[in-house]
Amino acid sequence: MRRYETIFITYADLPEEDINGLVARYSAIITDRQGIVVKIDKWGKRKLAYEINKQPRGFYVLIDFVGTAAIVTELERNLRISDQILKYMTVKILDTVNLQDLEEEMNPRVVEEKVEPASVPDQETAAIPDNAEAPLATGEGEAPAPGSESEEEVE
């Protein structure tokens, strides 16, 4: 199981329901094949750096998921067929996925917001999403680490 992210661009003037339908369809492809959809991020309308199909702007959607190569080929096959997709791209983020880490990344988002002053559990959750920050977070005090990380996310 690997971690991938797929970005696809649809027409900017597509109605909201159609975009939701597309997202549902593609996430179903992933979940039907034992993949896990980690995050769906609708970036919204953006100006394209160059015209695609004579379109100056497009609607970007990012799907962050965990799955196998078979899922990627199937997903890309479907994206290629669809008329509503201007362009798509899949990027591998991680070669191996630790399911425990993944669960903690997906769930504690709710917990993190609620229990921010709590020191010990927060340290763990803060260290997991960002591996590069982990030694720093453990080395210093517990309280400043989550605070500084959330600031980075805002930027």
Place this chain on the structure above:
Amino acid sequence: MAIPERATRDQRPQKKFFHKRKFCKFCNDSTLKIEYKQPGGLKEFVTERGKIMPRRISGSCAKHQREITVAIKKGRMIALMPYVVAEGK
């Protein structure tokens, strides 16, 4: 620069331009990330024409330059960065 003024030397005007020491932006600030999804951060490593700037101009280190080029190329693929910027457009 390092050579002190010599009285015997004929007084040719010294070259005026001053080089600001280049440094790698990403080595300096470890919180910065090279991400193809943030074209704003990559804009400064690209010329007005959309070409990737060489290391001798941007000043980034070899390691980060490699990451920057890959990120720019990914951004180009998904229309976040331009392949070319046409003249007069």
